[in-house]
Amino acid sequence: xxxxxxxxxxxxxxxxxxxxxxxxxxxxxxxxxxxxxxxxxxxxxxxxxxxxxxxxxxxxxxxxxxxxxxxxxxxxxxxxxxxxxxxxxxxxxxxxxxxxxxxxxxxxxxxxxxxxxxxxxxxxxxxxxxxxxxxxxxxxxxxxxxxxxxxxxxxxxxxxxxxxxxxxxxxxxxxxxxxxxxxxxxxxxxxxxxxxxxxxxxxxxxxxxxxxxxxxxxxxxxxxxxxxxxxxxxxxxxxxxxxxxxxxxxxxxxxxxxxxxxxxxxxxxxxxxxxxxxxxxxxxxxxxxxxxxxxxxxxxxxxxxxxxxxxxxxxxxxxxxxxxxxxxxxxxxxxxxxxxxxxxxxxxxxxxxxx
Amino acid sequence: xxxxxxxxxxxxxxxxxxxxxxxxxxxxxxxxxxxxxxxxxxxxxxxxxxxxxxxxxxxxxxxxxxxxxxxxxxxxxxxxxxxxxxxxxxxxxxxxxxxxxxxxxxxxxxxxxxxxxxxxxxxxxxxxxxxxxxxxxxxxxxxxxxxxxxxxxxxxxxxxxxxxxxxxxxxxxxxx
Ligand code: SF4
Ligand code: SF4
Numbered sequence: 380x381x382x383x384x385x386x387x388x389x390x391x392x393x394x395x396x397x398x399x400x401x402x403x404x405x406x407x408x409x410x411x412x413x414x415x416x417x418x419x420x421x422x423x424x425x426x427x428x429x430x431x432x433x434x435x436x437x438x439x440x441x442x443x444x445x446x447x448x449x450x451x452x453x454x455x456x457x458x459x460x461x462x463x464x465x466x467x468x469x470x471x472x473x474x475x476x477x478x479x480x481x482x483x484x485x486x487x488x489x490x491x492x493x494x495x496x497x498x499x500x501x502x503x504x505x506x507x508x509x510x511x512x513x514x515x516x517x518x519x520x521x522x523x524x525x526x527x528x529x530x531x532x533x534x535x536x537x538x539x540x541x542x543x544x545x546x547x548x549x550x551x552x553x554x555x556x557x558x559x560x561x562x563x564x565x566x567x568x569x570x571x572x573x574x575x576x577x578x579x580x581x582x583x584x585x586x587x588x589x590x591x592x593x594x595x596x597x598x599x600x601x602x603x604x605x606x607x608x609x610x611x612x613x614x615x616x617x618x619x620x621x622x623x624x625x626x627x628x629x630x631x632x633x634x635x636x637x638x639x640x641x642x643x644x645x646x647x648x649x650x651x652x653x654x655x656x657x658x659x660x661x662x663x664x665x666x667x668x669x670x671x672x673x674x675x676x677x678x679x680x681x682x683x684x685x686x687x688x689x690x691x692x693x694x695x696x697x698x699x700x701x702x703x704x705x706x707x708x709x710x711x712x713x714x715x716x717x718x719x720x721x722x723x724x725x726x727x728x729x730x731x732x733x734x
Numbered sequence: 735x736x737x738x739x740x741x742x743x744x745x746x747x748x749x750x751x752x753x754x755x756x757x758x759x760x761x762x763x764x765x766x767x768x769x770x771x772x773x774x775x776x777x778x779x780x781x782x783x784x785x786x787x788x789x790x791x792x793x794x795x796x797x798x799x800x801x802x803x804x805x806x807x808x809x810x811x812x813x814x815x816x817x818x819x820x821x822x823x824x825x826x827x828x829x830x831x832x833x834x835x836x837x838x839x840x841x842x843x844x845x846x847x848x849x850x851x852x853x854x855x856x857x858x859x860x861x862x863x864x865x866x867x868x869x870x871x872x873x874x875x876x877x878x879x880x881x882x883x884x885x886x887x888x889x890x891x892x893x894x895x896x897x898x899x900x901x902x903x904x905x906x907x908x909x910x
Contacts, residue, residue, distance in 0.1 A: 420766050422768075423776060695759070699755060699758060
């Protein structure tokens with residue numbers, strides 16, 4: 380087999396494997412998990428009728444949504460109205476391509492596309508997700524979706540900045556934008572959330588922890604805003620806007636929005652894990668070059684970490700009330716932007732001492 | 735007159751939001767953990783567990799017609815319940831009792847007695863107004879059906895739900 384065909388076949392296998400075996404079931408079970416977690420937090424039981432412990436609920440939900448009438452309002456702009464849900468779901472799924480979800484398996488690196496612009500690709504594609512919402516809100520030709528779309532664009536604009544600035548410290552340390560190098564660096568120098576691990580005596584490493592945690596907090600909050608999760612779900616705002624941008628949608632188009640939101644949450648968590656929690660690395664477990672079993676464990680570790688972050692997302696959602704629109708803007712522009720900016724200089728000042 | 739509501743001055747720790755957020759997260763996590771450990775009392779699982787044994791005697795469930803000790807349908811088709819029923823759920827067709835019968839000319843009887851359970855609001859007016867104590871609200875509450883027609887209780891069904899009831903009002907048989 381030539382190297383080219385080997386590359387094509389393994390890439391296809393990875394795409395099919397990661398998309399259909401991991402991401403899509405994970406999306407539907409994230410919905411189930413969300414309902415279970417919210418139920419537990421509110422002292423309820425959640426779905427428990429379909430299958431054991433309600434485990435078949437996502438499948439039943441899917442059938443329900445498939446059988447619903449796919450309604451297009453007469454006043455809507457049909458082309459964009461149909462396009463918008465696809466735009467909402469695609470970027471979230473495409474982003475996963477550059478995230479390394481494992482070390483190697485039989486010598487094949489477990490990342491679909493190890494591009495050298497890694498994080499830029501993530502930002503570029505993930506921010507396309509807002510078009511799904513804005514176009515959907517506009518094309519519905521109705522008040523509430525329109526307001527949702529406007530809010531969404533303003534919110535994205537304000538948080539994209541802090542999102543970008545918050546990760547610069549990471550790349551100041553790593554030295555390039557490739558996400559696999561971020562993971563490599565963390566394996567050698569400790570996870571970015573706790574850079575002192577393995578280098579306990581170095582005071583600079585301890586000092587570095589503070590800006591890294593700030594960076595992590597800003598980044599995570601910006602991801603919350605980016606994925607429209609509570610406390611920043613203003614575009615959706617069920618109680619104010621009756622569902623916001625998706626008010627006019629029904630059937631599979633609605634479920635595409637729904638899946639898009641959860642897919643975005645999963646990729647967001649995957650990026651957080653990669654940048655701050657050492658990706659697929661767990662201290663003491665070697666990478667896939669020591670045997671395929673370790674390769675599999677690495678993949679499992681990665682998705683376990685992602686699951687923990689997703690749980691955190693849900694936990695926050697069922698704890699905090701929604702921010703008011705002006706509070707959201709103030710927070711984005713007056714706090715996170717400045718904090719992230721100052722943080723870059725702090726890290727830049729520390730970097731020379733730890734290399 | 736406009737009143738200015740004074741807002742509490744927050745100190746820097748409160749203005750940071752984060753301590754409050756963490757406290758909130760801790761509370762919700764406590765609930766989460768308690769439910770997972772089975773310490774939370776959750777609501778009754780309805781179709782499997784029921785409260786039927788504990789329903790009070792004055793419970794207002796589905797209205798039903800009753801028979802007396804002698805097995806006679808108590809209703810005399812006076813139609814008072816039909817007139818009082820707020821959502822007009824009851825429809826009665828009164829019939830004349832056969833002339834050979836002991837009670838001919840004394841009483842009427844309901845040829846048809848339908849209660850549309852889609853309309854019924856379980857108010858109990860029919861029970862209250864009935865001069866013969868012929869209609870009672872029983873304890874059935876899970877009234878279901880696949881069609882609208884299924885939801886109309888006919889006379890047989892009403893008598894079946896009602897069963898026998900001993901009351902103070904006696905029909906003509908004692909006076910004759
Ligand atoms: S149920 Fe009572 S109120 Fe109604 S028609 Fe019969 S006797 Fe009259
Ligand atoms: S309970 Fe009320 S609503 Fe129902 S049949 Fe009797 S009077 Fe009508």
